[in-house]
Amino acid sequence: MKGLINLFTEKKLVIHIHELTQKHNMSLRELSRQADIDIARLSELASGKRQRVNIEYIVRIAETLNITDIREILTIEEK
Template structure:
């Protein structure tokens, strides 16, 4: 039986873990705060892989699973 999957981006968890604001992540990653907010709330359907790279670099993350996961819908 096929289970539909969804890509989940863990922006809120990341800002809590790194003790920074969404605005600070926006500044560090050079990503518009509106885009980060959309990613955080799940309102954005398409994800620019460059955003993931920038977030990883800004927060010194080596494992992409800290940023996003694929989960059952």
């Protein structure tokens, strides 16, 4: 169990909102509107301020941007 705890303390989940909006030539506000996600929640995800990620948000982003590989949206990286 201790090794598992260390894995979570040494890694962080990164949501690539800014990269996605740039790649798809879309503002954060437009992604918010099309994905039906509150702009404040989306902004928190983009800035890394949101500690918990609602999987429904990830699904909505993927559907809105026609993404089939979740690694385009989020990755697990070193802290």
